[in-house]
Amino acid sequence: MAEAMLSRVADNLYWMSRYLERAEHISRLLAVNLNTMLDYSPARADHSWARLFECLQIPQPDVENDPYAITQLLTFEPDNANSIVTCIASARENARHVREQISSEMWEQLNLLYLQVRSTDIDTIWGEEPYSFLRMVRDGAYLFQGITDSTMSHGEGWHFIQAGRCIERANMTATLLDVHSSFLDTRSEDHVGDDYLELVSILKFCTAFEAYCKIYTADPQPATITEFLMLNAQFPHSICFAIDQLQVALNAIAEATEKHKVVRTNRLVGRLRAALGFDQVDEIMASSLRDYLADIQRQCAQIHVAIHQTYIAYPIESALTS
Amino acid sequence: MTMMNEQSAAFAQYDLNVGYDEMFEAKLTPRTQYEALYKRLLELPPEEFQRRQAAADTSFLNQGITFTVYGDEEGTERIFPYDLLPRVITTSEWDTVERGLTQRITALNMFLTDIYHAGRIMADGIVPRELIYSCRHFRREMRGVHVPRDIYVSVVGTDLVRLPDGQFAVLEDNLRVPSGVSYMLANRQVMKRIFPRLFSDYGVRPIDHYGQALLATLRALAPNRSADPTIVLLTPGVFNSAYFEHTFLARQMGIKLVEGRDLLVHDNVVYMRTTAGLQRVDVIYRRIDDDFIDPMAFRPDSALGVAGLFNAYRAGNVALANAIGTGVADDKAIYAYVPEIIRYYLSEEPILQNVETYLLEDEKQRGYVLQNLDKLVVKAVGESGGYSMLIGPHSTAQEREEFRERIIAHPRNYIAQPTLALSRAPCYIEGQVEPRHVDLRPYILYGTRVTIVPGGLTRVALRRGSLVVNSSQGGGSKDTWVLYG
Structure with a gap:
């Protein structure tokens, strides 16, 4: 009992991690779309921005698909709760309240990342081309993760950090696939032009292109993409992988708090993990991919x-x- | 020889005045306990000294030993200015201080027990009843409440000054939530790293056991319920200026740092909300003022406290350190009576003297004070931290006029004291050693016995000529060395 963790502290660690994962996700999606947009036909390029907003669950803004304005909205806009800067600021604020619970190296890295994104603005990064900024955000988040793993005890607090990241990631990937589900549901075998680009960009949104090619060769097909991003047990951005890690974290937390396996969290995550482990992609696509993905999102919310x-x-x- | 001359130049600006100088008996003649330090300073090239000062500053910054500056939305954190030259106190000086403080804390605890129960000291006419009842920090709610072991004040920080004759005198008792002890501990850590040889040559008594002693003091308050009581430190939160200290002490003691929202009261029992469920709390080292500790009992607008805590406390289910209502005994008007309080309860003469204090409700004393505002220091009775204070010789006519009006309107709210020639200690300032005013705040722990770690926090008024040592007003600190016999 003496080692019990304050609920408030657990909550701060969980949200710190979720917010940072979200910042990383936004920067990844934005970087990919800024790049793919250049190859799309104009109509498809416009459409791709609309889908991006859906993936991030942000209402479509009034701006006329102007990449500069959209980039501003997703990076520095303080009124957008899902901009990179607000997410990093929220992550840092959560960390600040539990500074004595995390390692000083973790705090320093998060604080540094915050200072870095606060020290620049849209015109500066637009002038230098925005990729290096977006890359810096992602690298900063990866570095934080690495520092966390190597400087913090892998106890209850660390598991709450894992849980926050995994649930955010599973939910984000499920949303992303859901937004593209009608496209992925197409039966056509021959993807050329914009369709090909879109399939590739779905993989790239999840940094999955190279890993995918190693298994399925560079022949992006809707069914195999869906299988890879949803059910692959080894790829870190797949839903199955994230839920598997979430289950490990929640089991460890239940054990640390002596709640054992009977708690609702573990039953819920166990059920979802089992489904992702045993369900087959052809069966899912034969019924309704859309319903399946909606169900995953609902279960994430329940957990x-x-x-x-x-x-x-x-x-x-x-x-x-x- | 050139070296020596160049180095003596570091002391060129060092003048002595009527006040006591901690280091020098006479111009360039150090006191015995400072001889080794003086010699070392003469040997040390200025660049080397600067390098060590920079190393000390970096060490503070990297450890995050900072305080928060209010009124900044980003919550700017600054390091507490630190001076490298230690202040040295001899064994015999410390012996007097230790005995004097022990006597004082013992008497003040008896005083608090008395005024919240039998009230003998008022019945016997030693301290006027109306003076106590008019204290801003007197808590009617505490009358008749039994506190564990009759210990009201577990942790005290007493401000001492050294008078021109070299004697220490008490300037102020801090009996509510004294702060600064983390700086005392951090200063020592840094000093040992920066001047290891000098340190070991001197034979300095250690202070590192403070955390352990504080924990033992808190444990002594635990209700008998459990052999292994749950002790927590209650902080107002990350925005408080002393938040660093709260995290530091919680870590030193290995106890949980909690905020008001982590605690709840059910059936007059205090629990903290943990991921493993509710855990009962036995002792709270609270760093929140009385006013904010329980919105049901005190200020209803407080979001920092715990609703129902006072009832749990009154029921004896949880102990608080310090108790509620201790501020009455550090009211600056009550301060004037402390020598009488010591004589009354202990039948002893006070070992440490008070500073002469004028009570402004007394017509004769008030008349004198109003005549001499330009020579005196006027302080508000219920304040600390150097706020609401008039330093006569440094004041403008307009400020004096304002205080005159305030005193006439509310004489009970103010006291006056002569402007003291505070002692001065050498400080390293821009390549020169210059004297600066200092005080001393030792920390006294009162549990099953009295523990005072040797030394305390020496605070320095870093602005030339300034008499105000508070960190909020441009003060800094230095390490304090109490020597072995």
């Missing part, structure tokens, strides 16, 4: 609520009788 109710904001009555 999030269950974590909150089990460990953070549980009712006092239940805690007193146990």
Whole structure:
């Protein structure tokens, strides 16, 4: 009992990690689309921005598909809760409240990343071409992850960090596939031009192109892409991989808090993990890919609520009788 | 020889005045306990000295030993200015200080027990009843409340100054939530790294056991319920100026750092919310003022405290350090009575003297003070941190006029003291050694016994001629060395 962790601290660690993962996700999607857009036909380029906003669950803004304005909105816009800068600032604010719980190296890296993104602006990065900025954000997040793994005890707090990242990632990948599901559902075998570019960019959104090619060769097909990003057990950005890691983290947390395997969080994550492990892509696509992905997102939301109710904001009555 | 001359030049600006000088008996003649330090300073090339000062500053910054500056949305953190030259206190000087502080804390705890229970000292006419009841920090709610072991004040930081005759006198007792002890500990860590040889040659008494002693003091307050009590440190949160210290002490003691929202009260029992469920809390080292600690009992607008905490406390289910209502005994008007309080409860003469204090409700004393505002220091009775203060010789006519009006309107709210010639200690300032005013805040722990780690926080008024040592007002600090016999 003496080692128990304050609920507030667990909550801060979880959200710190979610926000940083989201910042990394935004920078990845934005970098890919800025690049792919150049090869698309004009109509398809416009369409790609609309899909990007859907992937990030941001309402389509009024700006007329102007890459400069969109980049501003997704990087520095303080009023956009899903801009890179606001996400990093939120991650840092969560870290600041638990500074004594994380290693000083972790704090320094997150603080440095925050200072770096705060020290520049849209005109500067647009002038120098935005990729290096977006790359810096991603590298900063990866570095933070590496520092976390090598400087913090892999105890309960570390597992809450893992849980935050995994659930954010699973949810983001599911949303991304969902947005593209009608496109992925097409039966055509022959993808040329814009269609080919779009299939490749779905993989690139998840840094999956190279890993995909190693298994399926450079022949992007909707069914295999869906299988890879949803059900592959080894690729870090696949939903299956993220849920697997989430399960490991939640089991460790349950053990550390002596709640064992009976808690709702573990039942929910276990069920989802089993489905992703045993379901076959052809069966899923034969019924409805869209429904399947919507279900994954719903289950992620359930797990999030269950974590909150089990460990953070549980009712006092239940805690007193146990 | 050239070297010597060049180095003596470092002391060229060093003048002595009527006040006590910590280092020099006479111009360029150091006191015995400072001889070795003086010699070392003469040997050390200025570049080397600067290098060590820079190394010390970096060390503070990297460790994050900072305080928050209020009024900045980014929550800017600054390092507490640090002076490299240690202040040296001899064994016999320390012996007097230690005995004097022990006597004082013992008497003040008896005083608090008395005024919240029998009230003998008021009945016997030693301290006027109305003076106590008119204290801003007197808590009616505490009357008749039994606190564990009758310990009201577990942690004290007493401000001492050295008078021109070399005697230490008490300037102020801080009996509510004294801060600064983390700087004392951090200063020592840095000093040992920067001047290891000098340090070992001197034979300095250690202070590192403070955290352990504080934990033992807190443990002594635990209700008998459990052999292994749960002790927490309650902080107002990350925006508080002393947040660094709160995290530091929690880490030193290995206890949880909690905020008000981590705690809840159910059936008069305090729990903290952990991922493993609710965990009962036995002792709270609270770094939140009385006013904010329980919105149900005190300020209803407080978002920092814990609703129902006071009832749990009154029921004896949780101990607080310090107790609620201790501020009455560090009210600056009560301060004037402390020598009488010591005589009354202990039948002893006070070992440490008070600074002469004028009470402004007394017509004769008030008349004298109003005549002499330009020579005196006027302080608000319920404030600390150097706020609401008039330093006569450094004041403008307009400021004096404002204080005159305030004193006449509310004489109970102010006291006056003569402007003291505070002692001065050498400080390293822009390549020169110059004297600066210092005080000393030792930290006293009162549990099953009294523990005072040797030394304390020496605060320095770094601005030339300034008498204000508070960190919020341009003060800094230096390490304090109490020597073995």
